[in-house]
Amino acid sequence: MSDQQQPSTDDTDTVSTGRLTLTWALVVVPLAYGVFATLRGTVSLFTG
Amino acid sequence: MLMRVTDSTDAAATKTPSFLARERTIAGPGFNRWLIPPAALAVHLCIGQAYATSVYKTDLVEHFDSSLTAVGIIFSIAIVMLGLSAAIAGKWVDHGGPRQAMFAAACCWSTGFMVGALGIATEQLWLVYLGYGFIGGIGLGIGYISPVSTLIKWFPDRPGLATGMAIMGFGGGALIASPVSSNLLEFYSSRFEGGNAVAALFVTLGAIYLAFMMFGAFTIKVPADDWKPQGYDPSTTKARSMVTTANVSADTAIRTPQFWLLWTVLFCNVTAGIGILEQAEPMIGDFFPDNSTAVAGAAGFVGLLSIFNMAGRFGWSSTSDVIGRKPIYMIYLGVGMILYLGLALIGSSSLVLFVAFAAIIISFYGGGFATVPAYLKDLFGTFEVGAIHGRLLTAWSAAGIAGPLIVNGFLDFSGGEPGELTSSAYQPALFTMVGVLGVGFVANLLIRPVHDRFHETTPESDKAAVQ
Incomplete structure (x- = not known):
């Protein structure tokens, strides 16, 4: 929130935080799934 | 120089639907710039699928009764079109704004999958070249560069971090597409014969990517002319x-x-x-x-x-x-x-x-x-x-x-x-x-x-x- 151009109201902050979380979740969740699935595949490299 | 740029921008603005126009994407006071990286990631995670084509390559070779080289040309065309479209459309992307560029990229990338699916279903390899390779490749190029200048303007203090987050998505897109495509292909293989499972996969991916890239397009905003991050001294x-x-x-x-x-x-x-x-x-x-x-x-x-x-x-x-x-x-x-x-x-x-x-x-x-x-x-x-x-x-x-x-x-x-x-x-x-x-x-x-x-x-x- 420190990167905002102007201090915003509490309402705006609440909305922004919720939207920010949801927006990041939409990209981070699939990415985390992809990394997890790939890491699972690399186990054989270390265990044979 | 200034006149020429302004003229061309005006001309572009008159042709662009208003909901995509740059002026409709200028962020108001209080906008949080940390909404921009996920918008950019949404596009790059989708186009990163280009590095996950090996999942269905063998199925396409069998379906078209063709060679790995002939099927590999689909990917080659896409990469060549990526370079060409990024080079040719770069100024249009810069002056028209990121929303219309991401919108165009989403349409091209998704259409590429749909035309490719039609080519697979009708056993016309040239349609897959045209769809995924040519049209999809244009989506790749425009999509790749579409958020770059916007991110740099939002993060003048940390441009490497900002572009790194977005371009990381291009690498991450393949990590997502590989397991998702494998699972979908397994699901469709039990319902469709031969390469038609790949056609169904293409339709599914095209629809998902269209929705996801549109989310990016309608989330992205450009900063106002006089905006700068708090505490940043140019x-x-x-x-x-x-x-x-x-x-x-x-x-x-x-x-x-x-x-x-x-x-x-x-x-x-x-x-x-x-x-x-x-x-x-x-x-x-x-x-x-x-x-x-x-x-x-x-x-x-x-x-x-x-x-x-x-x-x-x-x-x-x-x-x-x-x-x-x-x-x-x-x-x-x-x-x-x-x-x-x-x-x-x-x-x-x-x-x-x-x-x-x-x-x-x-x-x-x-x-x-x-x-x-x-x-x-x-x-x-x-x-x-x-x-x-x-x-x-x-x-x-x-x-x-x-x-x-x-x-x-x-x-x-x-x-x-x-x-x-x-x-x-x-x-x-x-x-x-x-x-x-x-x-x-x-x-x-x-x-x-x-x-x-x-x-x-x-x-x-x-x-x-x-x-």
């Missing part, structure tokens, strides 16, 4: 000799030695990285034929490299904000030379050493992609950085041809097939890559700030780009 950038506060247009930039030196740097870094990526799976088996762990874990090795490719994009690009763009490329290229030498001379002595060397090399490969927009911003300013980036990406297309040619050429000369060779068969190709990286290292050393005569004459040129 005058501090003047203190760094390699960072300019002036602006150079895209047409002028390609007449500067700096552009072509950086083109050479990117070309060399990508050529060397592709050399490893191209042969990663058979290479580990050839280096350690008697090591069951290496043979069994070859696919896992490729996955590990993909993770380092993605992580390098974010990690190294962010680091460049601290140590500078020129020093970080000296690391990519200089340390890369040492690591390639290590692979050639002692790589076969230890599996751990081999994996570590290759993983770091690939992280440099990814880092090189992600750091280049910030390097361009340092040298040429923000005015048409997206368009300049688009033109620089032709180095990627060229490296995509040169890298595999070098490696395959040497391996062919050795007389065997990858997977049946020894580590010594790879040495000539690896030593050549050391030389390629050396050329890039020298090119990077020669980069100096752009001469004043190339700068835009009006100090308002930066504003023109966002009008």
